[in-house]
Structure formats: C-alpha cells, structure tokens
Amino acid sequence: MQYEAVIGLEVHVQVKTATKMFCGCKNEYGAEVNTQVCPVCLGLPGALPTPNEHAIVKTIAAGLMLGCEIAPICKFDRKHYFYPDMPKNYQITQYDLPLCLRGGVILEKYAFPKDVQKEDFATAQKVIRLVRIHLEEDVAKSFHFEEQSGIDFNRAGTPLMEIVSEADLSSAEEAFAYLTTLRQIMVYGGISDADMEKGQMRCDVNISVRPVGQKEFGTKTEIKNLNSISGVRRALQYEIPRQIEVVSKGGSIRQETRRWDDASGQTIIMRVKENAHDYRYFPEPDLLPVRTDQGLKAEAEKLIPELPRQKKERFMKDFGLSDYQAEVLAQERALADYYDEAVKGSSHGAAIANYIINDFLATGPDLNQLPIPASHFRELAELVGGNKINSKQAKEVLAEMFNSHRAPALIVAEKGLEQVTDTAQLETFCDEAIAANEKSVADYRSGKTGAINALKGFVMKKTKGQANPAVIDEILRKKLS
Amino acid sequence: MKSSIDVAYVAGLARLELSEQETETFQKQIAGILDYVEALQQIDVSSVPDTPIDPNLPTNVLREDTQRESLPVESVLRNAPKSANHLVIMPKIVE
Structure with a gap:
C-alpha cells in the first residue's frame, strides 16, 4: 500500500521591536541575564500590561505579505498553564479572534533544497494555506544543569507571532521550502531576523501518515527541538518512514511528542499526550480590544517592501x-x-x-x-x-x-590594462601578422577558417593582450577577404 | 442545565494539593456559587446580538515602542528563593 504524509507546521517568529510586547523593557538578544525585566514582564501583582503598537503593526504587515485577511477588530486572551518559564502562570495570547486569518505561502522552485530543485514537486508552485497568525508574548529562557534549572526572564514578554499552517504539506522537502519562504518574507519585511539557530524562528511539526486516498487523518505526533530548516527536513526524513513502517506492519502510532536529536538523526519520544491541555482560555481583562481599521493597518501597509x-x-x-x-x-x-x-x-x-x-x-x-x-x-x-x-x-x-x-x-590605469583600440595601430599589427604567417594565411584562404587564430594570437602578443579580440578579428577578415 | 466544576481536576491543573476533606468542602462551596450564578440563565437574552467584543469598549489603548528602565538585577532576584549567576534557580525541569 502507498502511504502519504500529512504535515502541518506551527512557526513562532520573534517580532523585531525595540521593546517587549506589554512593557518598555528592551527586546534584545544576548543581553546579561535578568537585566531586561520589570514588574510587568515578571508578572508581579498589580502590574498592568499595555500592548506595543509597533509589534501589532509588524504582525499585520506579516499578515498582509502572506495574503491574510486582517481582522478589523481583535482581542487578547489568557492561556493558563504552570511552567517555570512563565512568571504570570498565564500567557497573553490571542485565542478566538487573532489578528490575521487565512492567507498562504507559494512554494517556489528555488526555496526547495538544491538537490531536489529539478524534481516535479519543486516546480509545481504548490500553495500552502495558512490558518491564522496571532500575536502573543514569549516565555523566559531555561537553562538545565546537572541537578537544577535556571531561568533568565529577559525573553519573557517579548513579542512573538505564531503562524499556523493547514496540514497541506506532504514531504520533508515541502516543509523545507515552506520555512525557507516564510523566513525570506520575514527578513524582507523587517519583521524578524528569523534566525532559527538563535531561536528567532522556532518550529513545531505535526505529522501523520495515511494510505493514499484515505480522507481521515492518521494519529499524529508532534516533533520539537528543531533548530534549523535543514534539521526540520532531516527530522521528517526520519519520522515519515518511521510512521509508515509502523502503520504498514499493522501497528498504530501513539499521539506523542517527540524530540529531534540531530546528532543521532532520530526522533526520540518525550512524552505521551494523555489528554489535551486544558488551558482555560478567557479574554484578558487587563487589555482593551484592538481595531486595525483605524490606522494600524494603514501603518502596516507602509512597512511592506x-x-x-x-x-x-x-x-x-x-x-x-x-x-x-x-x-x-x-x-x-x-x-x-x-x-x-x-x-x-x-x-x-x-x-x-x-x-x-x-x-x-x-x-x-x-x-x-x-x-x-x-x-x-x-x-x-x-x-x-x-x-x-x-x-x-x-x-x-x-x-x-x-x-x-x-x-x-583606477586598477585599469595602474596596471596599464587599457585596451588598444587605436585601429590604425591594430591595422599595422595585422599587416605584420599576415606578412609573418604565410602558411596560416594560405590555410585560411583555402578554407581552414581556424587558421585565423594564429594570426590573432600574433596581434594579441604584439599588444600584450590588450586588444579587443573582436576588433582584431574584424580587421583580419577584412584584410584576408 | 446545571454547570459543575470538578474540583479535584482543577486542583490538579493548578498544582494544588488538596486533602479529600478539602476537595469535598470546596466542591460543595463551588456548587453553591454556581447555583447562585445560574440565576442569570433565566434572563431572556435572545434579542441581544452575540458580540465577542463589547462595541462600547474603548479600543487601541497602546504604547509607543520606546524603552523604559528595567529593574536592577538585584531587585529582580529578591523574590527568588534561590539564585545563582543572576539566574533564578529551581528544581530541575524534566522534559
């Protein structure tokens, strides 16, 4: 039986702004740990968030570049979960009314890995549809040591876009092309530097397989820890055949989260998803709705290159x-x-x-x-x-x-490279060439046209290589005809 | 329809350790609160349009992308039970 892969990507992109999403702390990569935090991004009691206008404008611009519909009005919501990298115990995000809806990415030939650009699927100009783009705050960065973990809150509260695709991708190569294109657009628009190795663009992969022709999706796994676009390709090149192997032998895929280990070239199980997370979303009561049709969208349009x-x-x-x-x-x-x-x-x-x-x-x-x-x-x-x-x-x-x-x-003048274009001078050299190479002249006249090269070489030598070969050719042919 | 909340489940999500006695007490108390709020269900709202966002709210209360001072790192770490090399330290997070 033939199987096909069904892949959807969730891509997080850090938005390039001067300050964080809801407070005035600097949004900068690589600063001294815990020096860019304040009561708001630390979630201290009583601190109130205020959205960064520029982050909203850039997210709208990203949406426009990707052909999304921009919601005329949207809001922020709280997503609750408990994890040390999130000081408030909820993340401010967008749930049911995101900034951007639908849109898509066209996979151009050159976005594919070089080794497959000649394949049919690389020239098909496939469109990968987007579900949505929403704006949220990033979490802190954790460092894991032997016996304990350490947290740097500098990244907590920095603006982060989440771009969710439909499950339209069907191969590792398409995922590569999709990410390459997204990254290119983000960089072009100045939305983000989108460097995956710096975590400025992060990608979670949802993948399942099913027999060709079957409508229902198979059980999917989620792959995390992907630090480069080629890493995503390699992870899928491993995971797709792994799932097909399991399913074709009559086994079943468990819904689980797997971690890509680039060194061993395998995906490794992290945890089985027991039940869906209960994030208890509700509207963020500390923030007012955002209207995009009163200037924000117009601002975003100005950013589009x-x-x-x-x-x-x-x-x-x-x-x-x-x-x-x-x-x-x-x-x-x-x-x-x-x-x-x-x-x-x-x-x-x-x-x-x-x-x-x-x-x-x-x-x-x-x-x-x-x-x-x-x-x-x-x-x-x-x-x-x-x-x-x-x-x-x-x-x-x-x-x-x-x-x-x-x-x-300057270089030409210094090196005396100036080409001899004085035709009178070249004519003289050509005459000399004809006089000195009787045999070549005879050969040329008897139809061996290649013989003219010997004459040209003679002239080139005379000019120390600084003549225009086309001009010499013209003069010689005229003289020999 | 009577709403209900499973206290033990919610406590699990909130990482709260409740005794059986507490769970039972809170379950009763929450049921009481829900009954009270349930009264709202009797109001006929069929003529009110479904609006996810209240149109009377002010909108676009935003800030310019300009930097403000952050806290000194000593203050940041003051609430942390443990810190080292300016990092907030906690038991190892196992993924």
Whole structure:
C-alpha cells in the first residue's frame, strides 16, 4: 500500500521591536541575564500590561505579505498553564479572534533544497494555506544543569507571532521550502531576523501518515527541538518512514511528542499526550480590544517592501536578467538592494549581475556587510561595454578589486590594462601578422577558417593582450577577404 | 442545565494539593456559587446580538515602542528563593 504524509507546521517568529510586547523593557538578544525585566514582564501583582503598537503593526504587515485577511477588530486572551518559564502562570495570547486569518505561502522552485530543485514537486508552485497568525508574548529562557534549572526572564514578554499552517504539506522537502519562504518574507519585511539557530524562528511539526486516498487523518505526533530548516527536513526524513513502517506492519502510532536529536538523526519520544491541555482560555481583562481599521493597518501597509517575487520579475523585465540570475539576486534583501544600487543608471544589467553572482559571491562575502562599493561593478561593466578593456582583463580587474577594494578605472590605469583600440595601430599589427604567417594565411584562404587564430594570437602578443579580440578579428577578415 | 466544576481536576491543573476533606468542602462551596450564578440563565437574552467584543469598549489603548528602565538585577532576584549567576534557580525541569 502507498502511504502519504500529512504535515502541518506551527512557526513562532520573534517580532523585531525595540521593546517587549506589554512593557518598555528592551527586546534584545544576548543581553546579561535578568537585566531586561520589570514588574510587568515578571508578572508581579498589580502590574498592568499595555500592548506595543509597533509589534501589532509588524504582525499585520506579516499578515498582509502572506495574503491574510486582517481582522478589523481583535482581542487578547489568557492561556493558563504552570511552567517555570512563565512568571504570570498565564500567557497573553490571542485565542478566538487573532489578528490575521487565512492567507498562504507559494512554494517556489528555488526555496526547495538544491538537490531536489529539478524534481516535479519543486516546480509545481504548490500553495500552502495558512490558518491564522496571532500575536502573543514569549516565555523566559531555561537553562538545565546537572541537578537544577535556571531561568533568565529577559525573553519573557517579548513579542512573538505564531503562524499556523493547514496540514497541506506532504514531504520533508515541502516543509523545507515552506520555512525557507516564510523566513525570506520575514527578513524582507523587517519583521524578524528569523534566525532559527538563535531561536528567532522556532518550529513545531505535526505529522501523520495515511494510505493514499484515505480522507481521515492518521494519529499524529508532534516533533520539537528543531533548530534549523535543514534539521526540520532531516527530522521528517526520519519520522515519515518511521510512521509508515509502523502503520504498514499493522501497528498504530501513539499521539506523542517527540524530540529531534540531530546528532543521532532520530526522533526520540518525550512524552505521551494523555489528554489535551486544558488551558482555560478567557479574554484578558487587563487589555482593551484592538481595531486595525483605524490606522494600524494603514501603518502596516507602509512597512511592506517589494517582495522577492516582485523584485525578481522586475529584475528580469528591467535589466534583462535570466530567471536564475534574478532569483539569486532577489533571494536576500541585502543582495537585492546591492544589485539595485550597482545597476543604477547602467544599461549593462546582465553583465553586472554576472560579476556579482559568478565572481563576487564566489568569494563568499558577508551579505550584510558587503565590502565592495556596489558602484564598482557598474564602473567595470561600463569599461567592458565601452571596449576599454576586454572580458579577460575584466577578470583581472575583478580579482584586484576584491583584493584591494579599489575602483576598476583606477586598477585599469595602474596596471596599464587599457585596451588598444587605436585601429590604425591594430591595422599595422595585422599587416605584420599576415606578412609573418604565410602558411596560416594560405590555410585560411583555402578554407581552414581556424587558421585565423594564429594570426590573432600574433596581434594579441604584439599588444600584450590588450586588444579587443573582436576588433582584431574584424580587421583580419577584412584584410584576408 | 446545571454547570459543575470538578474540583479535584482543577486542583490538579493548578498544582494544588488538596486533602479529600478539602476537595469535598470546596466542591460543595463551588456548587453553591454556581447555583447562585445560574440565576442569570433565566434572563431572556435572545434579542441581544452575540458580540465577542463589547462595541462600547474603548479600543487601541497602546504604547509607543520606546524603552523604559528595567529593574536592577538585584531587585529582580529578591523574590527568588534561590539564585545563582543572576539566574533564578529551581528544581530541575524534566522534559
């Protein structure tokens, strides 16, 4: 029997703000422990929360970028449970009226892992529907020691979005592409840095399997402790076959929470879910409702940048880039902005893209701190386009440019790379070449067109490699005809 | 319909250790309170529209994203029964 996996993801994304969700403590990663806390985020008696407007605006912006409907009015609720990382014994979250509803994520080919981008499922442009996005507060960070645990409350109360997908994903690769796309959009919109290794984006996976054609879902397990997008892929590559194996042998899956152990490449059982949590949700009485249609949504709209898909299309249309070039440059906002800067006012968009992708990126630069001024690439493209130097010389300039960060025109002048474009001079050299290579001339005239290369080589030597091969070719052919 | 609350279950959720005697006492007391509130069920609310959010409430009472001073770490830890290296220390959490 054929089985299929049914996967839904719950993704938590830390919202990038200056301060926490309900108090003015700094929202910053990596500060000294317990230095960014106050009576509100410690849940001290009598302390009252006030929502951070910017966090709400950014969550709406995330919703708009993901095609969600924005609720005109919403509220906050309390979710009760007892755990040391939550000082109030309830978490302020949104239950029945979240900020954003529905929407979806399109899985583009390039979001898939490189090794499967040629597969049919990677080019299907599948849409993963979202259920909702709500805004809540994060919990404190726990550290586990030999005999005890320690709590740092700096993270407690920082704004956190939860993005819940429908169970539309059906493979480890789709989960990878979904997370890659979500992350890209979050970073593009400045919503979050969404670094999974820093816990800025966290993912819980719900997965079950069922025979192909069956409508009902199988029993699902939940996988936690996933610290990277490729980790999610590996965990599913393990868990899907594990479940299929159990079910196909007549066994049954228990509803349980499993932990991904990247070192051993296995999911390990954490706990069996005995009964569903009873969170006793009720409306947060300390907070008033939020209307999005009185300015908040308009504020959010202002935050929305040109998204990767739109950017890619513009690069192809305006600068004549290939699908691949446009995709590579549009993937990261920092790189896209850099290309936009480089190409400003130039008609050599494709050449500039080439230098950046094939030469510059190959040196592995830090995209957030690109060391070369973008205009250098424009300058280089102009030099080549204007026949000042040839493409071979351009490579030489690039190497020097990556090394010294100096401007191409300067490098050309210093190295005396200026191409010989004086045609009178080149004509003389060509005449010399013809006079000195009787055999090649005879061969060429008898139809061996390749023989012209010997003549070209002669001229190139004379000019110390600084002539435009196309120009020499033209002169030689004219003289030999 | 009579509402009821299972005191033993709720105590479990709230991590409260109640004796059998206490459970029984609270069960009776809570039943009394529920009976009292039950009186509300007699009011006919069929003409009142179902609104999850009271439309008369003020909305958008929000704060700007500007930083305010946090507590000094010594004050933060003052209520903690145990601390070390500025962390609040507790019995080991077992996942």
